[in-house]
Amino acid sequence: LKRCATGFTAAMGVSAEIFAAPKAPGETRVLFLVGDYWHNPITQEKNWQSVLHPTGWRLMFAQATKFITPEVLANTDLFVEARYAKTNNLGWSVDQIVEKREPEELFLTDEREQSIIDNVRRGMGLLAMHCAIWNGEREKFMNLLGITEPHMHTKVQPTELHALNQDHPITRGIAPAKLGEDEIFSADLLPGGSIPLFNLKGEEQPIDTTGGWCRTVGKGRVVVLLPGHTPHPFHAGSFKEIMWRSAYWAMGRDIPSREFANGRPPEQSIY
Numbered sequence: 078l079k080r081c082a083t084g085f086t087a088a089m090g091v092s093a094e095i096f097a098a099p100k101a102p103g104e105t106r107v108l109f110l111v112g113d114y115w116h117n118p119i120t121q122e123k124n125w126q127s128v129l130h131p132t133g134w135r136l137m138f139a140q141a142t143k144f145i146t147p148e149v150l151a152n153t154d155l156f157v158e159a160r161y162a163k164t165n166n167l168g169w170s171v172d173q174i175v176e177k178r179e180p181e182e183l184f185l186t187d188e189r190e191q192s193i194i195d196n197v198r199r200g201m202g203l204l205a206m207h208c209a210i211w212n213g214e215r216e217k218f219m220n221l222l223g224i225t226e227p228h229m230h231t232k233v234q235p236t237e238l239h240a241l242n243q244d245h246p247i248t249r250g251i252a253p254a255k256l257g258e259d260e261i262f263s264a265d266l267l268p269g270g271s272i273p274l275f276n277l278k279g280e281e282q283p284i285d286t287t288g289g290w291c292r293t294v295g296k297g298r299v300v301v302l303l304p305g306h307t308p309h310p311f312h313a314g315s316f317k318e319i320m321w322r323s324a325y326w327a328m329g330r331d332i333p334s335r336e337f338a339n340g341r342p343p344e345q346s347i348y
Contacts, residue, residue, distance in 0.1 A: 096137060097148035105134040106152055107324070110145055110184075111159040116208060117308055121159060124311040128320050131335070142184050147192040150201065155328050156193065159206035159305065160184045162214075185215045194221050198295030202327030207305040210264050222301055223271040223292050224264045231261045231282055233307060238288065238315055240276035246332055247291065247300070247322045248274045254339075256316060257309025261286065264303075274319070277303065289319065291326065298327045314339040 100106060109125060112118020122138050129136060134154075139145055142160065150156065163183050194217060197203050203221070210227040212218050219225070239253040261277050263286035270292050277288030291300045300323040304310035311317070314337040325332040 096139075096144065097146065097152060100152055105132070105154050105328075107134050107136050107155045107157060108145070108149065108153045109136065109138045109157045110142065111138070111157060111206065113160060113208070116159060116306060120308040120311055121206075121305070124308075124317070125157065125320070128317050128337075129324060132324075141179065142182055142189070145189055147188065147195075150192050150196045153196065153201055155202040155204060155324060156196070157204045157206065157324075158209050161208045161211040185212055185218055190215055190218050193218065194294075197221060197297035197299060200296040200329075202297060202324070202329070203299045204323055204327050205299065205301045207262060207303055210262060210301065210303070220267065221294060222264075222299060223267045223290065224301075225267055226265040228263045228265075229260070231279060231284055233258050233260050234279045234281040236261055236304070236310070237278050237280070238275055238304070238313070239278060242272065242274050245272060245274060245291070247319060247326050248289075251315050251318060254313055254315035256304055256313050258307055259304055259310050260306035261288070262303045262306075263287065264301075266290065274300075274302075291323075298329060300327050312339070 096108070107129065109122070111121040111125070126136060161184060163181050193203065205222055208229075210222060210224055211229055213227050219227075236256045236259040237253060238256050241248040241251050241253065243249050256277075261279050261284055263277075263284070266287070271290045272292065273287050274289035274291060275287075276285055278285040288303045289301060291298065293299075302319065302323060304316060317337040318335070321335055321337070322332050
């Protein structure tokens, strides 16, 4: 961080070289690639900051897919991604005025796909959110998530989180909850290997489907959470608690107790 003459603190951009630098003793690095043209990146970043900021982990938000390199992933403890196919780079910087953005680029190149898989196998956690399942042309990545066929584009409608798995630490003790209006994604799962966490159902369409699951791959763990097309699920206390627990579980760590109230996050900035 840098402090301006006015006394306000502004976020500094961090280069990929620093992302890839050796970690300090005890440092936990969480790398995010979340948000795109269709999915609000501000909502996702602010809410992940709000959920995980008490951990003391280093939370790093990549503004373009080009920063997700094998060198960066090799020093990442948890990779959180909500990105699919060829989608707009964010390209934001507090230090720039932008007239023309960089061209769009492919999210899952051959190298990036293999690097994600290799790093999960060596022990990196992967938390795949919402549209992450829409990479159906990438069979190896889909296998990593435990998916044979993704499904998307129900109508945006009032959505309920229910049928929570009371035998798993990510969802044990969490009650059903209304998530507000959201688009319900779903997927056909590979037989065996995945543990369902909860279902999603809509009030206006006859859909009731698995909305979250987890799996172990090599020495790593994968969690898939499908809510999040709109900002509404990120403001639901039950879903924020699932986000909190999923981050710890994906890294193979004990999950500290924390309760989240429903409603919008606090107005004060946490940056």
